[in-house]
Amino acid sequence: MSAEAQFETITPASKAKVFAFPVRVTTRKFEWRKIGAGVARAVVPPLIVIAFILLVWQIACSTPGASLPPPSVVWEQAGELIWNPFFDYGNGDIGLAWRVFSSLQRVAVGFGFAAIVGVLLGAVVGQSIWATRGLDPIFQILRTVPPLAWLPLSLAAFRDSHPSAIFVIFITAVWPVIINTAVGVRNIPADYRNVASVLRLNPLEFFFKIMVPAAAPYIFTGLRIGIGLSWLAIVAAEMLTGGVGIGFFIWDAWNSSRLPDIIVALVYIGVVGFMLDRLVSAVGAFVTRGTAAN
Structure with a gap:
């Protein structure tokens, strides 16, 4: 029997099994290539920009009379802060990871x-x-007060740097949350309120079942702004109140003329701030999708 005749005797189910494996492999290869292309588009352009900035920085700060250290000097003098962020030598000599924490x-x-x-x-x-x-006029006035302007009053009230710093964070972050939540509540569709009236929801049920899900995009916009302002406020407050935080580390490094340490700390602050923003954004997207699905 010829090969063509043998192939004709194979059942349709067997033919499906013969050809299914190569199709799956091709599909998986295509998916991995698509994922790799997406990662490359997201990672390669920032890396190119960072490399260009480092090159310009190195050239500009390597000239005689430059007051800032070039990247090569930062790498040489602050290498331990970069590669060993969890060291603890005692007496407050700890790595930047512990200070950030x-x-x-x-x-x-x-x-x-x-x-x-x-x-x-x-x-x-x-x-x-x-x-x-x-209340809105009062909120609009108070939200324009700089965060550090609240610090003397909080120190006078709490007589301790730790609760004072927490109060500065609170008073800085609360305004965007209030304003954005209020806007979201005002924009709840009238149909939602009519449904609540028909179902005779009490105020607590209306808050959790109607108000919060409907205003979730606005609420999380305020939370994203608030978390960014919180991170800015704590760094500034720690420069004045002391402690072991990242803000005090920058101020102490400035007093000790350790400019490479300050530059490394600034990179840590930027990365952590970015991660906090992404975290709140991801939670907001998850909650918004969940409420939309319901």
């Missing part, structure tokens, strides 16, 4: 309070026209 603890407490109070007050302001008229 100390600052993040304060941010977590202050921003947590700001998120809770901001969402609740924003819901009240957005729901009541009288609350809007009475």
